[in-house]
Amino acid sequence: MAFEKDGRFNLLPTMKAIKELPFSYNTLMKYVAEGCPCYRLGSQRYFDLDEVEAWVREH
Numbered sequence: 001m002a003f004e005k006d007g008r009f010n011l012l013p014t015m016k017a018i019k020e021l022p023f024s025y026n027t028l029m030k031y032v033a034e035g036c037p038c039y040r041l042g043s044q045r046y047f048d049l050d051e052v053e054a055w056v057r058e059h
Helices: 014-020 025-033 049-058
Strands: 039-041 045-048
Touching: 014 025, 014 045, 014 049, 025 049, 045 049
Parallel strands: none
Antiparallel strands: 039 045
């Protein structure tokens, strides 16, 4: 769950995650609405790329 081996969080904010993922912002937001895992801090969403990719493979 969103941790690297050294115990630090491995989360990217939305716009940085989009640069690393093979789909658009709109697609990511659609996936979030369908249950894709993300973490919120205030109004900002953060994503663990491994969790997102695993979720996409399962759905």
